[in-house]
Amino acid sequence: MPMRSERMPAASGKAEWLSFLVLTLIILPALAVLFVGGYGFVVWMSQIINGPPVVDF
């Protein structure tokens, strides 16, 4: 990877912390909510097509 490290100077400590915090506190939680929501949405749509869940006692 010599090419890349030449193009890109080693990240400064400040940029690294900022990126870390943005990733763990904002982006990943947002993605997680999006995925769970998307999953819920897919289930909802499948329930519209296949009907709601049925449970036999």
Add this chain to the structure above:
Amino acid sequence: MSAKKTLVLFWDTLRSPPATISLGVLAFGGFVTGIIFWGGFNTALEVTNTEKFCISCHEMSDNVYQELQETVHWENRTGVRATCPDCHVPHEWTNKIARKMQASKEVWGKVFGTINTREKFLARREELARHEWARLEANNSLECRNCHDYDSMDWDAMSDEAVFYMQPAAELNTGCIDCHKGIAHHLPEPSGDSPVIAQLEGKAARSLSSGEDYYAYKPVTLFTGADRALPAGNLSLGARVKVLETSGDTVKLSLDAWRKNKGYGRVLYDQFGMNTRVAVLEKDAAGDAALVEAGAAETDDNTGLDWSPVKVTLWADAEGFVADAGLLWDVASESYAASCSGCHAQPDPDHFSTNAWPALFSGMVGFTNMDASEQELVLTYLQNHSSDHSSTH
């Protein structure tokens, strides 16, 4: 720094190994935020699953919440309180998440004020209630049965009426909502628009051709002349007519039927001796020989009544007919199966005669939530597929 540059720097930083933050700090940071996130997520899920949250919208608290307070699920001798989510939100995780996403419809409704006044709520209530009934019917009243269970019911402690209906229901494992509608809120006022008729609306014949037979799928008003000024009566659901002429949205039609030679002969029936109603005429129209042409009378030996064949020629709006009776019977048999199979297997239509069905049906229909049009359609279906028809057709 431009937004693009920031993004590039951000992306490059993420792609390269950390230079200043230690691996331990990164792992610890990820671990802790993970825990906080999961806790927060579940807390949010829990908070939105409380009654307090539900009634934070006045749409929910002004109407259904007030009504709940009059019921046994609000206050009872055992002190168990059923809250909104107990009955309305699935408990299983996947279905709960799906219901939460479904609530985006409610947020939409809140923003656009679909039920933000009492009047709007009452107007929409039947539809909302039908959603809930459909859900509870499909899952066999799962939410009710998180608290109630047939196996734990003490039949000796129940009223005779409850035992009479619920013991067979327990054997068939019938869902509670089939019989216990409106236990938590007021029932919707019956509205004029029948969902069953609405289902048929899309299948109505677009244009009628002369010489063809058609079937009424909704109550059709008959008139004495092409100007449609003087009403002559009503066609019943399922009545078969022959179209003679069409002009614009008016049709001239003829109806071959029978009437009892008793009284004014206002009620017309499908066949000799069969109480399947096809039309009810106004007194004047029924007595007008120009409109109603009667043939030679025959005597029904079972009842001793004289019946005459009649040929009726009248006018009507071209709307309200389907070309194929099968369309009506499909909808009717579905509705019959859905409404009449809750307590016992629905009897085969040809298990009873055409003349026996009306009494049997009216004795049972009170247990169902069929609207008036639906009742008429289903009864007509049963009569047209009774034991009198199964051998001949």
